[in-house]
Amino acid sequence: MDEMKMYQEGQAAGGGRPQAATMPDMLEQMRQIFADRDAEYTRMEQAYQKRKEILDAKEASLLETVSGLEDRLSVVTAREGNVREKEAELQEKMESLAKEKAALQEAQAELEKEKTEQWMKVSLLREEARNEKLRSQRLAGEYEEKLSKLPADSPYLSVLQETAGQAARKQMEEKIAAMETSLRQKEQTITEMQAENEDREVQIAALQGTVDSQKEELEKGKEENRQLKAKNEYLTKTNQELEELSQILPEQQKQDMESLHTLAKELTEEKEALKEENRRLMEENRRLQEEKGELFKKLMAGVQSGTQDRESWQEKREWEEKGSSQNTEEIEETDTTISQEEPLQADVLLMEDLLTAETLQEYLQEEGVNARLLHSADGELVAVATDELQIMFAFRESPRFDIRKKQKGGWGMKKLIRRYNENKAGLTFIYDENEEELIGSAEFSLSISPEDLIHKVYQAARIYFGYQDKKEK
Known part of the structure; x- marks a missing residue:
């Protein structure tokens, strides 16, 4: 175990870790720069396409707006023609109503005149009836006076009085009846003329209301016509501005396209140069990676050789421990407990390693x-x-x-x-x-x-x- 610890300490002391290489970081940064540049190219291309789409959409929108304005102009022109026709019809109706109103006024004047004449005639007849009544009274008085001059015992006196009274009364009654009949006829005629006059007044009022409504409609049509004219002028002006803008837009779009093509050409040239530089750096990176691979292989070979030496040392130690345990069994046959524990300790040491x-x-x-x-x-x-x-x-x-x-x-x-x-x-x-x-x-x-x-x-x-x-x- 002491030799194992000494070996591990030697490995720890001698196995210093080398400094990290900076080339991978530089290559990673270079790859990131190229990736950012490609992304920038992509964004510029997308911006170019987006701007082109916006210009195309704007041109299509302008053309659609011009077409819509032309359609609206034709609709407004048609409505203006309809308003003019309607205005002419209203003018004709107003003239016709004016003529009818004048005729009604003349008829009303004639009715008033005729009414006045009829009232005058009735008044004359009444005065004539009064005169006839007075004359009949006078004649009756004269007749009574003549009768009074006759002798009282004359047989013709009573007959004459009765006959004269009956004739006078009959004549008077006939005259009065005739006058009353004439008066009733005149009054009926006047009543009919008044009713007819009232009907005509109602017709005149209705015609006046129609004339007023026609006037209001005519004024409304004139106001609408003025609005349509103003709108027509605005649409005409807008159409002219859009035509001028549609003429200017292709030139501006052409200039933008030329500038974008120039920029795209410059970007393409720069991209080719960057690709060439990237290729050179990739070749250098490949060479460095090969060198790193060789270094790592050598490092792995050194680690594996150290591991193999350690394994051989462990096997040697196991054989020595086994041999020592066997010698101990031969020499100390009586101590069986110690001879059985030695292999177990060797196994424990092997497992601990x-x-x-x-x-x-x-x-x-x-x-x-x-x-x-x-x-x-x-x-x-x-x-x-x-x-x-x-x-x-x-x-x-x-x-x-x-x-x-x-x-x-x-x-x-x-x-x-x-x-x-x-x-x-x-x-x-x-x-x-x-x-x-x-x-x-x-x-x-x-x-x-x-x-x-x-x-x-x-x-x-x-x-x-x-x-x-x-x-x-």
């Missing part, structure tokens, strides 16, 4: 590394997380470790993985597209010491993943 997940976790924690011990159905796991990397040690039937780093995929990543795997650097590289992670994995022996295993893993992380320890920074 194998690397376990708990041993690796304790070592990492002593080194100040945050390590977690996980349990699964296949075996135990030790997980180590840094700022950039995820490292997992799996203690299963075939122990292995995985190094993971978040990186963008693409054609460059596929080419890099193919080059790494072709160099046979001791790790197998794959890319997880779902998690966007570059994964490097390799198997390790349980007989390796924690120091050698961690040194091997961190050396691979520096070379292939650009890892830098905080202590080294």
Whole structure:
């Protein structure tokens, strides 16, 4: 055990970790610069296409607007013609109504005149009747006076009085009846004329209302016509402006297209130059990766030789312990208990030399590394997380470790993985597209010491993943 401890201390003292190379970081930065530049080219191309689409859409919108304005102008012109026709019809109706109103006014004047004449005639007839009544009274008085002059005993006196009275009354009654009949006829005629006059007044009022409504409609049509004229003038002006704009737009679009083509040409030339520089850097990177692969192979060969020496030393120690136990059995036959415990102690020592997940976790924690011990159905796991990397040690039937780093995929990543795997650097590289992670994995022996295993893993992380320890920074 003392010799084992001395060997481990010698390995720990002599196995210093080399400084991390800065070339992977520089190459990573260069790849990032190229990726950013390609993204910038893509954005400029998208901006160019977007601007072209906007100009095309604007031109189509202007053409559609011009077409719409022309359609609206034709509609407005048609409506203006309809309004003019309607205005002419209303004018004709107003003239006809004016003529009818004048005729009604003349008829009303004639009715008033005729009414006045009829009233005058009635008044004359009444006065004539009064005169006839007075004359009949006078004649009756004269007749009475003549009768009074006759002798009282004249046989003709009573007959004459009766006859004269009857004739006078009959004549008077006939005249009065005739006058009353004439008056009734005149009054009936006047009543009919009044009713007819009232009907005509109602018709005149209705016609006046119609004329007023027609006037309002005519005024409304005139106002609408004025609005349509103003709108027509605005549409005409807008159409002219759009025509001028449609003439100016192709020239501006042509200038923009020429400037964009010039810019695209310059960008293409710069892109070709950058591609050439990128190709040169990729060749240099490939050469450096080959050199790193050779160095890592040598490192792995040194670690494996140390492991083999250690295993041979362990086998030699086992044989010595077995031989000593056999000699002890031959010499001390009576002490059977001690002779049985010696092989068990050798087995315990052999088991203690194998690397376990708990041993690796304790070592990492002593080194100040945050390590977690996980349990699964296949075996135990030790997980180590840094700022950039995820490292997992799996203690299963075939122990292995995985190094993971978040990186963008693409054609460059596929080419890099193919080059790494072709160099046979001791790790197998794959890319997880779902998690966007570059994964490097390799198997390790349980007989390796924690120091050698961690040194091997961190050396691979520096070379292939650009890892830098905080202590080294």
